[in-house]
Amino acid sequence: MAIPPPEIHLAIKSSFTNIELVQIVIEEALKQLDLGQDEAHWVGIAVREAVANAVKHGNKLDPDKQVEIDFGVEDDCVVIRVVDEGEGFDVEEIEDPLAPENMLKPSGRGIFYMKRFMDRIDYSFRPDGGTVVTLRKSLNSSSQGSEEKEEKQK
């Protein structure tokens, strides 16, 4: 009898320390799936970046606000959703970290890495506040890069 893929729900307070815990849990879950060691590492990094953005930029390190993380498998894809309680952001305003004027900026690379390490990144914004970032990685390919789709639900 086949072992069902892991389904996980986490809710953390907005602190950097908790990002570490999320990455540990996600990497353990990834070990149960048919994903190579390197691929699993990069998925773990992408999740770390998404949670860090939620903690820092979304919830602005407010300890009263939570970040929720859901992990599962849908249609042969690892799907991870990261939800914060922040005000959202304009996807169009994300700068290209490869542009010459941005190369020496100390920040602005997190979403770029997420897009490189996952197959697809979706954003949605809840009407009552909160950003939902959905990361997908196919279990059947080792392709890098992602299609990006923004679903603004304002």
Place this chain on the structure above:
Amino acid sequence: MTISVRQKEGFTILDAKGKITIGAGDVVLREAIQGALDAGAMKVLVNLGGVSTIDSSGIGELVSAYTSASNRGAKLALVQLPPKVQDILQITQLVTVFDVYEDEEEAMSAMA
């Protein structure tokens, strides 16, 4: 994440071990490099051979360190990059910004 600092033939060498990630390792790295520059170091090598994971925040700290060193007229180079650190620098084309060497001997020879 730990960083030990040693001096060798006019170079300040920082040996980093562990994760350079947001809220922990990135701060340790920043303070160590800033401390070396404040102490007057003009040639700094950051040995990343013991680094298991680096995220965008850690990369940001390396960029800040490079800028700080350059602004002071000091030189900063990276040595012993693990493959995954090399990859993450490559993706954002930062390998073209940093001086990167296989090991400290090669760096010391090139930067002498």
